[in-house]
Amino acid sequence: MQKINFLNGSIRFLTAAIMMSATVAKSDILINGAGATFPQPLYSRWFSDYRKVDKSIAINYQGVGSSGGIRQLLTGTVDFGASDEPMNVEEAAKAKSLIHHIPTAMGAVAVSYNLPGNPALKLTPDVVTDLFMGIITKWTDPRIGASNPGVKFPNLPVTIAYRSDGSGTTAIMTEYLSAVSATWKAKPGQGKSVKWPVGIGGKGNAGVAGMIKQNPGTLGYIELVYAASNNLPVAAIKNAAGQFVNPSIATVTSAAKAKIKEIIAADFKLSLVNSPGKDAYPVSSMTWLLVPESMAAAKSVPFSSFLKWAMGDAAQKTAESLHYAALPKEVRTAALERIGKIKFK
Amino acid sequence: MSDTLRLPRIQRRRHFKSMVANGIIMIFAGMAILPLIMVFSYITSSGLPSLNLDFFVKLPAPAGETGGGMANAIAGSVLMVVMSGVMAIPPGLLCGLYIAEFPRQKLAGALRFVIDLMTGVPSIVIGLFAYATLVVPLGGFNAFAGSAALAIIMLPVVSRTTEEILRLIPSQLREAGLALGLPRWKVLLRLIMRAGRSAIATGVFLAIARASGETAPLLFTSFNNQYWSSSLSEPVASLPVQIYTYAISPYEEWHRLAWAGSLVLVSVVFTINLMSRVLLKRSSN
Amino acid sequence: MRSDRVFNLILRSLAVAIIAGFLGLTWFLWKSALPTLKVAGAGFVWSQAWDPVANEFGALPFLWGTVVSSLLALCFSAPVSIGAALFLTDIASKKIRSPIAFLIEMLAAIPSVVYGIWGIFVLAPFVREYIHPMLNGHLGFLPFFVGPPFGLGMLTAAMVLAVMITPTITSVCREVFRSVPDPLREAAIGLGATRWETIRLAVLKTSISGIFAAMILGLGRALGETMAVTMVIGNRPEISLSLFKPAATMASVIANEYAEAQGDSHMSALAAIGLVLLLVSSIVNIAARWIIKRTESKTHV
Numbered sequence: 039m040q041k042i043n044f045l046n047g048s049i050r051f052l053t054a055a056i057m058m059s060a061t062v063a064k065s066d067i068l069i070n071g072a073g074a075t076f077p078q079p080l081y082s083r084w085f086s087d088y089r090k091v092d093k094s095i096a097i098n099y100q101g102v103g104s105s106g107g108i109r110q111l112l113t114g115t116v117d118f119g120a121s122d123e124p125m126n127v128e129e130a131a132k133a134k135s136l137i138h139h140i141p142t143a144m145g146a147v148a149v150s151y152n153l154p155g156n157p158a159l160k161l162t163p164d165v166v167t168d169l170f171m172g173i174i175t176k177w178t179d180p181r182i183g184a185s186n187p188g189v190k191f192p193n194l195p196v197t198i199a200y201r202s203d204g205s206g207t208t209a210i211m212t213e214y215l216s217a218v219s220a221t222w223k224a225k226p227g228q229g230k231s232v233k234w235p236v237g238i239g240g241k242g243n244a245g246v247a248g249m250i251k252q253n254p255g256t257l258g259y260i261e262l263v264y265a266a267s268n269n270l271p272v273a274a275i276k277n278a279a280g281q282f283v284n285p286s287i288a289t290v291t292s293a294a295k296a297k298i299k300e301i302i303a304a305d306f307k308l309s310l311v312n313s314p315g316k317d318a319y320p321v322s323s324m325t326w327l328l329v330p331e332s333m334a335a336a337k338s339v340p341f342s343s344f345l346k347w348a349m350g351d352a353a354q355k356t357a358e359s360l361h362y363a364a365l366p367k368e369v370r371t372a373a374l375e376r377i378g379k380i381k382f383k
Numbered sequence: 384m385s386d387t388l389r390l391p392r393i394q395r396r397r398h399f400k401s402m403v404a405n406g407i408i409m410i411f412a413g414m415a416i417l418p419l420i421m422v423f424s425y426i427t428s429s430g431l432p433s434l435n436l437d438f439f440v441k442l443p444a445p446a447g448e449t450g451g452g453m454a455n456a457i458a459g460s461v462l463m464v465v466m467s468g469v470m471a472i473p474p475g476l477l478c479g480l481y482i483a484e485f486p487r488q489k490l491a492g493a494l495r496f497v498i499d500l501m502t503g504v505p506s507i508v509i510g511l512f513a514y515a516t517l518v519v520p521l522g523g524f525n526a527f528a529g530s531a532a533l534a535i536i537m538l539p540v541v542s543r544t545t546e547e548i549l550r551l552i553p554s555q556l557r558e559a560g561l562a563l564g565l566p567r568w569k570v571l572l573r574l575i576m577r578a579g580r581s582a583i584a585t586g587v588f589l590a591i592a593r594a595s596g597e598t599a600p601l602l603f604t605s606f607n608n609q610y611w612s613s614s615l616s617e618p619v620a621s622l623p624v625q626i627y628t629y630a631i632s633p634y635e636e637w638h639r640l641a642w643a644g645s646l647v648l649v650s651v652v653f654t655i656n657l658m659s660r661v662l663l664k665r666s667s668n
Numbered sequence: 669m670r671s672d673r674v675f676n677l678i679l680r681s682l683a684v685a686i687i688a689g690f691l692g693l694t695w696f697l698w699k700s701a702l703p704t705l706k707v708a709g710a711g712f713v714w715s716q717a718w719d720p721v722a723n724e725f726g727a728l729p730f731l732w733g734t735v736v737s738s739l740l741a742l743c744f745s746a747p748v749s750i751g752a753a754l755f756l757t758d759i760a761s762k763k764i765r766s767p768i769a770f771l772i773e774m775l776a777a778i779p780s781v782v783y784g785i786w787g788i789f790v791l792a793p794f795v796r797e798y799i800h801p802m803l804n805g806h807l808g809f810l811p812f813f814v815g816p817p818f819g820l821g822m823l824t825a826a827m828v829l830a831v832m833i834t835p836t837i838t839s840v841c842r843e844v845f846r847s848v849p850d851p852l853r854e855a856a857i858g859l860g861a862t863r864w865e866t867i868r869l870a871v872l873k874t875s876i877s878g879i880f881a882a883m884i885l886g887l888g889r890a891l892g893e894t895m896a897v898t899m900v901i902g903n904r905p906e907i908s909l910s911l912f913k914p915a916a917t918m919a920s921v922i923a924n925e926y927a928e929a930q931g932d933s934h935m936s937a938l939a940a941i942g943l944v945l946l947l948v949s950s951i952v953n954i955a956a957r958w959i960i961k962r963t964e965s966k967t968h969v
Contacts, residue, residue: 068610068617070523082445082609096610098618109929115523195816202903202924226719231925233719238818238914239903241924244632253796253818267634401862408759411751415838416771418831422778422786429789474682481679494683497690503953504693505892507919508942511926512693515700538686568675596779599894599923623781627895630785638789645782652777660770 069337071099073107073120074206075243076261077325080143080362081120084353088344095340101242105204105230111137111328117337119328122206123213123230124307135332138380140373141306142348144294144363146285147210147321148265148272151257152250153177154192156271160185160282163218163320166275169257170198170215171222172236177255185282192255199249199258202239204230210311210323211259217312218320259321262286263361277320278312289319290363302372324365331382338382345377423649430646433639438647443609443625449636453644455611459619463526463605464595466615467533472587475538476576479545479583484571495546501539509535510600518604526612526619529605533594540593544586548579581666588659592652598623622648697946700939703932712940718905718921725937727944729905733915734945737822737897738890740911741829746883749834753841758853758867769842776835784899787828792819792900799823800912815912818902823911825901829893833886840885844878844963845871878963884956891949894919918945 078101085097102110104121111119112132124139149166151159161169165181168174174181177191201208209230216223226232240246240258247264250256262285265272274282283289293313294301301308301324310322333341347353354364365373390398437452444451478494485491509532517528552575560570576583606618607628622644629641704712704725715726756769796819803813815821848871856866872879902914903924916924918941929935 066610068608070606070608070618072606079446083448085609086445098608098610100607100618105929113519115518117523197816197818204925204929234904237904238820239916239924241631241903244634248631249820252793255816256818397862397865401864404864404867405759408751408755411748412755412760412768414748415752415775415834416768418834419771419775419778421790422782422831425786425790426782474686477679477682478686481683485676485679488680490680490683493687497687499957500950500953501690503888503892503949505894505919505945505949507892507894507922508693508697508946511922511939511942512696514926515696535689566669566675567672569671571675592777596777596781598779598781599919602923603926623779623895626785627781627899630781630788631899641785645785648779649777649782652779653774656774656777 066094066096067336067340069095069097069118069341070116071097071107071118071120071327072102072110072116073099073328074104074122074325075101076104076122076145076147076205076207076323077120077143077362078243079263079267080357080360083356083360084348087353087356088347091347092340092343095344097341097344101244103201103203103230103242104206104209108328111330117333118330118341120325121328122323122325123209124326125328133330135330135383138329138331138376139306139326140329140345140377141301141324141326141365141369143354143357143365144290144310144322144324145361146262146290146319146363147207147214147259147323148262148285149257149275149321150247150250150260150265150270150272152252152254152270153194154254155190156269157186157189158271159189159273160276161273162276166273167215167219167222169196170200170234170237172198185276194255197253197256198234198237199240199246199256200234200237201231201242201246203241205243206230206323206325207243207259207261208232210309210321213309213311214321266361275320277318278314279316279318281316283317283319285319285321287358287361287363289317290322291366292316293318293320293322294324294363294366294369298366298368301369306369306373306376322363329380331380333382335382338380342377342380342382346374349374349377426642426645426649429639430642430644433643434646438640438643442611443620443640444636446632446634446637451636451640453620453622453625453640453647455608456620456622456625456644457647459526459605459608459612460595460622462612462615462619463530463533463601463621464591466527466530467537467594468587468591470530471534471537471590472541475541475590476545476583476587478538478542480549480571480576482542483546483549484575498539498542501535502543505599506532506536506597507599510603513600514603521616523616524604524606524618525616526605527615529601529619529621530615532600532604533597536597536600537590537594540590541587544589545579545583548582548586549575552578581663585659585663588655588662592655595655596623596648596652598627694946697939697943700936701943703936704940707933712937713944716907725933725940727918727937727941729907730916730918730921730941731944731948732907733822733901733905734891734917734919734948737825737829737901737915737917738887740822740826741833741890742883742887744826744830745834745837745886748830749837749882749886750841750879752834752838753845754867754871756838756842757845758871759863772835772838774835775831780832780893780895781899783828783832783896787824787896787900788820791827792824795819795821795824795827795912804912811909812911815908815910818912818914820900820902820914821910821912822901822908822915825897825915825917826911828896828900829890832893832896833889836889837882837886840882840960841875841879844875844882847878848874875963877959881956881959881963884952884959888949888952888956891952892919892945894923898923918942 081099107119107121110116177194212228212232216228240249243260243264246258247260247268250258251268272285274284277283292315293310296313296315312320349370358364440454441452442455482491482495513528513532560574601621601624607624608618608620612619626641626644629637713727716728717724717726796817800817807813852870856870897917898920903916904914905916922938926938929938
């Protein structure tokens with residue numbers, strides 16, 4: 039008797055729950071994506087803005103890291119992915135249909151830190167490498183002081199913060215470190231998940247930014263917008279042209295300007311790390327949305343409209359307001375063409 | 384106390400030792416409760432200021448923006464817990480019944496062993512399993528997989544509680560029922576389960592409370608969703624996952640929402656626990 | 669009766685389904701882990717490497733992290749839990765008993781993610797600002813206390829775990845102490861024992877295996893704990909003797925890396941870790957219940 043009553047009650051509950059969920063926006067098209075945390079602040083803003091343009095499209099994006107995005111896309115559990123590093127050959131081979139890389143914006147991977155007084159630091163490539171290698175262990179090390187005369191460093195050990203999840207931001211940073219240091223290139227090398235010699239792991243750009251923010255003496259790498267929105271100082275890094283350059287929209291744009299033709303020629307899959315150019319910030323990168331041709335028609339049509347909107351002036355201006363650099367006009371035009379050419383199944 | 388002073392020294396030492404031990408035990412008991420008070424007061428003081436109507440009715444705002452709430456996360460949690468309850472509670476009750484009432488069947492013994500093992504399976508492993516069996520084949524993260532993972536966690540809890548309660552029911556009740564000529568299944572369902580119903584209900588409530596707080600199994604199954612979810616086959620937001628995502632972020636605004644969410648979650652879980660105890664006490668009177 | 673046979677059939681089918689489901693879970697883990705185990709064999713458990721780029725995987729750092737954090741948690745929690753249980757059974761007046769017992773059980777109701785938040789924002793700064801200077805400043809020459817004051821790390825994780833397993837150990841100990849027959853206590857009192865001596869001789873001495881079982885159950889709970897540990901342990905697959913260094917547990921690495929593991933070998937390695945975790949938890953669980961059963965059968969003579 040008791041069990042039947044309970045069954046009764048639970049059936050009623052279930053019906054109510056289903057009805058409740060059914061009354062909410064049944065006509066919405068939900069498009070799910072997962073991927074990099076590098077562009078997540080930008081995408082969450084874009085998707086919310088685009089919903090005002092087209093109320094019937096709900097794009098749900100979760101920042102799980104570039105590796106997560108690629109993996110979920112390949113497994114087919116999300117409709118699109120996002121990554122700060124183009125898919126490599128192995129990954130592309132696993133795809134069931136062609137995956138198009140559409141660039142959306144550009145950003146900088148900033149080296150951020152937590153020191154009393156938030157001094158503006160200048161770091162040379164070898165100092166950066168050795169900090170992450172664990173060779174420079176104290177802030178009072180003369181090598182740091184060499185390019186920062188006049189800065190009083192506290193007697194704190196250097197704690198390195200890195201990404202514990204598979205990250206395109208890590209891939210960009212390690213690409214830079216591999217480019218400026220043969221030792222780094224050999225081991226740990228470059229990749230979305232590497233074996234960091236020292237330090238503590240945080241999840242997502244958010245996790246690393248949080249760790250830097252809360253712990254004095256920490257140094258880590260995060261996308262510029264995470265540093266800006268948390269008032270974390272960033273270091274000026276000496277670029278290939280010998281200038282100390284701060285990460286900013288202007289310096290990232292410089293990095294891209296030198297390579298526009300190559301970007302288009304490489305089907306947008308080009309790295310901007312260590313770009314030539316007087317004002318280029320050496321750890322810059324584009325970020326891509328990964329769009330599979332196997333996306334269902336019900337979703338691919340609205341999603342293409344969104345992509346075209348993202349290449350437009352309004353969206354790119356929003357990107358700049360969030361500390362991302364807008365794509366150069368030539369790249370946007372080429373991308374628009376590309377979007378039109380995707381052969382959705 | 385003056386009596387003690389008149390005793391020979393060795394007696395006084397023993398009493399002194401006893402008093403010290405008493406004191407230490409009381410301190411330890413206090414230490415056991417202290418974290419509860421610390422956690423609860425921390426969550427309340429950080430979360431209460433951010434607990435407003437917006438929190439309960441608004442959707443999450445984009446990263447870095449203020450405002451926004453966890454309305455969809457609350458709804459999603461309710462949806463999934465209800466679903467998992469529907470999937471886990473009837474089988475859980477039946478399993479507990481089977482193990483307790485048919486002890487001589489080998490299958491019952493095997494089931495008991497398996498249920499025991501299941502209580503020890505880490506929830507992350509269950510999440511892994513649900514991902515591979517219900518997410519990948521179905522082509523996407525979905526609320527159903529999340530509910531299924533929660534159901535796998537709930538079932539052993541319900542079963543064990545039911546089993547333990549039924550063991551306590553005196554055999555006279557069963558014999559009386561059978562003597563009346565009732566078929567055994569009626570005796571079990573109508574009489575025995577009924578006799579233990581409040582204690583069993585307590586166990587069920589505790590299982591529900593436990594499921595509402597689980598995060599790990601939802602990470603790879605229901606994923607997360609910034610919008611209202613409109614179906615069981617899509618990702619859905621849930622309170623614990625949203626709290627986790629916000630807590631490890633660097634945005635102050637999201638931290639405040641995480642604290643508010645924690646307050647809501649803890650309050651709900653506490654209330655369910657409290658209610659079930661009150662129910663138990665009232666029925667035993 | 670026929671209806672009885674039908675009912676019996678339903679119950680038996682359900683039992684078979686659930687057992688099959690559990691076997692399916694184990695089989696799935698085994699199948700996913702097989703590639704790694706074939707390549708590395710049992711050496712997987714002893715290998716310290718965890719380098720996804722170089723495709724080197726070994727479970728030892730996580731096994732270390734799990735075992736050490738859980739054992740430490742047990743050390744912190746056991747005296748407190750046993751004391752609390754004793755308080756509830758032998759010292760507290762009837763009026764206080766209920767509310768205090770309720771409060772301790774409420775500790776178990778707090779979700780893991782809330783403990784994680786508390787760990788990040790309250791416990792970690794506390795460790796960083798008070799405990800680290802105290803231990804590192806005065807005893808920093810010991811390998812257990814080296815390391816920068818990060819706040820996140822093995823000690824913080826062990827502390828959070830200790831709070832989480834206290835209610836488990838307390839409630840089992842309470843049951844064990846309650847089942848000590850009163851005549852035993854009365855005999856001790858009759859012989860002139862002080863309260864502490866009564867507790868020590870009549871209750872504690874006879875409950876040793878029960879206390880042991882309670883601790884093992886608490887250990888089992890700590891082994892599988894995921895969220896709170898992931899949020900405060902620092903996520904670094906490294907073996908170190910220091911309490912202040914970051915570490916990683918089997919559950920935390922799965923939570924962090926499974927959704928994104930890409931190479932098949934990476935995924936397989938994580939499944940292998942899941943298998944090891946399942947195995948360890950199950951063994952601990954079975955051991956605890958076996959001890960409890962033995963204790964029960966002894967006292968119910």
